[in-house]
Amino acid sequence: MEIDNSSYILQGKNDYFRLGAMRRHEKKLSTYQQSNSYFSLLVFMEMKGQVIIDSMHYSLDNRHLFIVPCGSWVHISLNGDNSYYYDIQFEALEALEKSHLHLILNESVELVVKNWDVVKCFVEELDQLLNKSDKWKFKKVDVYFQEMFIPLLEHDVQERKKSVNQHLYRTIEYMEQHISEQITRNELAAVAGLNPDYYSRIFKKIYKKSPVTYLTELRIRHAKQRMIQSNESIKSIAFSLGFRDEFYFSRKFKTEIGVAPTIYVNRIKMEGKLASLNHLVTGHLLALKMEPYAAIVNAAFPVKLNHTLMLGEKVPELNRLWDIKPDLIIGRGKRGETITSYEQMVGQIAPSIILDYSEDWRTHFQRIARIIGKEHEADRWMDYYEDKAEKLRHRIKGRIGDDRVLIVAFGIDNNMYLFGKRNIGTVLYNDLHLTAPKGVDEIAHYKEITMDELLCCEADHIIFTNFQHDGSTYADWRIQHQLNILLEDERWKNHIKQKEIKTYNLFDMRHLYTSYNAMSHEILLDKILEVFERNNNNLL
Structure with a gap:
């Protein structure tokens, strides 16, 4: 239900939040970008599945409460026929900037909840208030939301200054930054500030794999992109990504992907399912007489694509990318921007090549040709x-x-x-x-x-x-x-x-x-x- 805040202007000096909307969703699969003006409180009651907020992964195995910052990308995948969740949109007011609660809204976080019965009553009472015929209901809703939500935040702040997920994500960033080095579990646990055994247990609970397995998969993902983009030898790539030799790397690669590295690269070049995120990429592919497996399709770029699956009309829809599961994704970055959270999300679907905006079209063309094995044609x-x-x-x-x-x-x-x-x-x-x-x-x-x-x-x-x-x-x-x-x-x-x-x-x-x-x-x-x-x- 949408809230019409124009019906009143009363606001206290200690008001921190204003409710925007509350909705119940029953979609099993959903990918969207959070509004740039509102935060979101996602409430999952006895759900199983997965939530990804920007690059943070959360596993759903019971009851969960998340804060989604403005502008974040969210992917929700629920299991079961009766799955649903609540999405409570709210606005942060100026007074919040001066309070101790402000820090918790800077990035996605799963709130530590002491009493889930309170949360359940909170959601049910909020829903009842919104459905009442009362000219003052909007102000009452804001007051009630603030009275119930602030204690939840304060409890979380008291329980922990940063969530366990943030500690774990810090170790993932460490893996990225030191990917060429030999990294041990004890080293990662020290980065997280946790006991090594506890770190391994909590990491596996959140990511459904051990830290060592995650690191190996991360290295394999980097290797796939390097092999596709460059003419580097397998040996050079293996050493630069922390594998002790190319034979060990090849065994690990085959275990993860199902084929040897050279076969994988040849398959991508000869018959890989390639998704194009921009008309720029599609035009280059068509010049090389290759129609993309999936692409943006609209009247702005009036070319005939006979066999291409549609990713969307204006921007690629992540839900469709997840469903299509291409072997390779190629896009072009935006002017003056580093890699975005959207591009990070895309990179988790398949190996992704984001062309540098500042490079000229000939460089883009030759690079795409090299990736798909058409250098001579180019x-x-x-x-x-x-x-x-x-x-x-x-x-x-x-x-x-x-x-x-x-x-x-x-x-x-x-x-x-x-x-x-x-x-x-x-x-x-x-x-x-x-x-x-x-x-x-x-x-x-x-x-x-x-x-x-x-x-x-x-x-x-x-x-x-x-x-x-x-x-x-x-x-x-x-x-x-x-x-x-x-x-x-x-x-x-x-x-x-x-x-x-x-x-x-x-x-x-x-x-x-x-x-x-x-x-x-x-x-x-x-x-x-x-x-x-x-x-x-x-x-x-």
């Missing part, structure tokens, strides 16, 4: 592309010479942008050697501009295109609407008339031209030639 394709670009360059230059070409994009946010040396710009300015107006060389990707700034750009030709088109008809309409506003502006009319500027459009393929991959760039070469070989303007 080399041939690049030779073909460079030859084609050179031939088209001469034809286009023969028509426009050293005229300056500007790329202006419209987004659904009512803004205009200039493209620099990435996306469409990399084809026009780098591959076709067209002349960029002054200042474009300083734009790495794109730059938002105003009408006045556009009028100051010294260009002989302007190409209009889409900016981050999401594939919707609304985006089509919105972008066309912005273009019409520009075309009807008297300043613009006078500007292009006085400067004799020629204008063209590249709106026909939505996001295809701007998705920064080998296939898109080859298509774009032909489109640019078509645009400049027309004698008249080509505006919608």
Whole structure:
């Protein structure tokens, strides 16, 4: 049930929380991202299964109470036909920042509960209050939630400053950081600050495997990614990941995966089920004549995929990835970001390759080709592309010479942008050697501009295109609407008339031209030639 907090404004100086919603869920499998505005209190009563919050694993074997921080990724898997749980959404208020309770909300934690009968009454009473017809029920609900929830937090703080799970996760981080070294159980127990025997028991209870087994599986997971991505020898990889020799590594690998390392790599390259998390990756694969096993599929990237399973329309849905169980996942990171919690979750499904955003499209293309064993095909394709670009360059230059070409994009946010040396710009300015107006060389990707700034750009030709088109008809309409506003502006009319500027459009393929991959760039070469070989303007 949703809570309408706009119905009252009373708030005490010691109020720490405001209830947002309370729901009962009966889905056995669920993966979602927690709201950036609300925390969540997950209540499991006599449940069995598993919960993953970001990279923290929790095993459900009875009754559990978890706090989920804002923005966290959550995966819930329940066993049994009558499985259900409560999700209580709440907001933390300013007063909480000054209290001793604030620290417990910084990361996911399983609360230590002294009396589960109290928790059960708490949930049932909360549900009854929400279903009453009382104009003051929202304030009463907040007061009751705070009266019951704060003691639970205080008890947890008193029982332990940090949860056992946090201690265990610290040892997993240690494994990651020292993966090339010989790591003992006693060493890990010391990192956790626990007795070695107790550490082993509690680790196995939470992760369903011993610390040593977890470390071996972690090393195998790293080995799989290294073998797929590089040409390193098995011996080199084995030693760098803490195995005493390549033969011991091969035995362990075969025990875990079922086949020898070399067979595994060949299988991935020849027939592996590959999931693409971005149109960028899909375009590179299609240029190599390989259709992904699973991918994002939507109208923003209008290509025909006959045999590809759909992972989602806008973002890959983790539930589908879990169900599909690909052999390999390839995606591209975001600008200026390190690995995200979402990418960490993906990495637990299958070996995952996240391409560096800052690398150019040729590097991405060659890296993907190496991963799937198509280096020779990629080399041939690049030779073909460079030859084609050179031939088209001469034809286009023969028509426009050293005229300056500007790329202006419209987004659904009512803004205009200039493209620099990435996306469409990399084809026009780098591959076709067209002349960029002054200042474009300083734009790495794109730059938002105003009408006045556009009028100051010294260009002989302007190409209009889409900016981050999401594939919707609304985006089509919105972008066309912005273009019409520009075309009807008297300043613009006078500007292009006085400067004799020629204008063209590249709106026909939505996001295809701007998705920064080998296939898109080859298509774009032909489109640019078509645009400049027309004698008249080509505006919608």
